[in-house]
Amino acid sequence: MLSSGELEALGAWMDAQGLPGGPIEDLVPLAGGTQNVMLSFRRGGRAFVLRSGPRHRRARSNDVLRREMRVLDALSGTAVPHPALIAACPGESVLPGAVFYLMEPVDGFNATVELPEPHASRPGLRHAMGLAMADALATLAEVDHEAVGLGDFGRPQGFLERQVPRWLAELDSYAGHDGYPGPDIPGVEAVADWLGEHVPARWSPGILHGDYHLANVMFSRSNATVAAIVDWEMSTIGDPLLDLGWLLATWPGTRPMLGWGGLATAGGLAREDEIVARYASRSGRDTSSITWYAVLACFKLGIVLEGTHARARAGQAPRNVGNRLHAATLSLFEQALDRIARA
Structure with a gap:
């Protein structure tokens, strides 16, 4: 999870990007296949997913995430099914020492976690x-x-x-x-x-x-x-x-x-x-x-x-x-x- 100070910094950064304002609500950690930080939340009536590197970052954690941001941006407009990139922060000053990006939530399921009907x-x-x-x-x-x-x-x-x-x-x-x-x-x-x-x-x-x-x-x-x-x-x-x-x-x-x-x-x-x-x-x-x-x-x-x-x-x-x-x-x-x- 993010600290209160980090949430405040995230909100200010989102304001600068022209994204919906207001309090950050319904903050929920998401499980994933990696140790990266994944959080879903709502702000200004819109849903977001934040992805950042692990809390205990390795030497290349931020560089790897920067590459991920770049490829998701490049895939925008293609027919490849991927999480839509909303905004990326390749710098390390907003969340101290960590790059991050925001993406659209995906309406789907991970078949290694659940197998729903039908x-x-x-x-x-x-x-x-x-x-x-x-x-x-x-x-x-x-x-x-x-x-x-x-x-x-x-x-x-x-x-x-x-x-x-x-x-x-x-x-x-x-x-x-x-x-x-x-x-x-x-x-x-x-x-x-x-x-x-x-x-x-x-x-x-x-x-x-x-x-x-x-x-x-x-x-x-x-x-x-x-x-x-x-x-x-x-x-x-x-x-x-x-x-x-x-x-x-x-x-x-x-x-x-x-x-x-x-x-x-x-x-x-x-x-x-x-x-x-x-x-x-x-x-x-x-x-x-x-x-x-x-x-x-x-x-x-x-x-x-x-x-x-x-x-x-x-x-x-x-x-x-x-x-x-x-x-x-x-x-x-x-x-x-x-x-x-x-x-």
């Missing part, structure tokens, strides 16, 4: 949810990143070739956490070698969400469509097919290793091949190398999650969370080896 009782609707995720991803892949002002948002040249050394270096960096004994992850070298030997030769750059899975979308409460893709912290310009690989690596229809809640156990979900076919038909992109992208997603996500395990061993995150995510890392590398064996 989705809970209609298998056909649940099946369509996976295809809708492919549709939303294809819509994102269609956006011309240069035309929407994101020409300098990433470094697409050599993007795929950089992935393995970049994330191996990240894994090595965890050794700096006191109490972390080092990665005990069978298959790291084998997966890294296979990825290095099978890099796709051709691909077309586009906007990459970077963390596209079930917990980062909100579905319409009345049908299977995606109401919004959320949490754009890892977005960049790269190969959009990695988003599809990420979806497959985390999809609960076949591998519910991340505990995605009610949807994962309800059944009736789309198969991987159906999701890939839907994406291919909607985007026109070549998905013949999709196994490589799914393996890369397992590799990258596994290393990301292991970072929380390392911080937990150093007392910087709850130990039980670190242990749970380490187990997920092991599962992801097992999945990667399985996909390689079946390739």
Whole structure:
């Protein structure tokens, strides 16, 4: 929550932006997939959602949020389902030390948290949810990143070739956490070698969400469509097919290793091949190398999650969370080896 002084500063900043005035009311913290601050509130008869970095910010927390602001602004006017940006504060003086932005509330639900009606009782609707995720991803892949002002948002040249050394270096960096004994992850070298030997030769750059899975979308409460893709912290310009690989690596229809809640156990979900076919038909992109992208997603996500395990061993995150995510890392590398064996 925000202190009374922070709320006063927020109100003054909103006044300067020409937003509705009056007292800030109905302030409610929102749960999310990250440690970022998320608050809903009303002011002047309008609903807002505030998003800022975690209270215990890391070195790049504000820079990451600035990138998120930029990509949401760029997506305005496109067909990509996303939270509409109302106003952004990239400076750190309003909320001391923290950047933030305001966005429109999304009328939808997170399927890892709840499975309401009619989705809970209609298998056909649940099946369509996976295809809708492919549709939303294809819509994102269609956006011309240069035309929407994101020409300098990433470094697409050599993007795929950089992935393995970049994330191996990240894994090595965890050794700096006191109490972390080092990665005990069978298959790291084998997966890294296979990825290095099978890099796709051709691909077309586009906007990459970077963390596209079930917990980062909100579905319409009345049908299977995606109401919004959320949490754009890892977005960049790269190969959009990695988003599809990420979806497959985390999809609960076949591998519910991340505990995605009610949807994962309800059944009736789309198969991987159906999701890939839907994406291919909607985007026109070549998905013949999709196994490589799914393996890369397992590799990258596994290393990301292991970072929380390392911080937990150093007392910087709850130990039980670190242990749970380490187990997920092991599962992801097992999945990667399985996909390689079946390739």
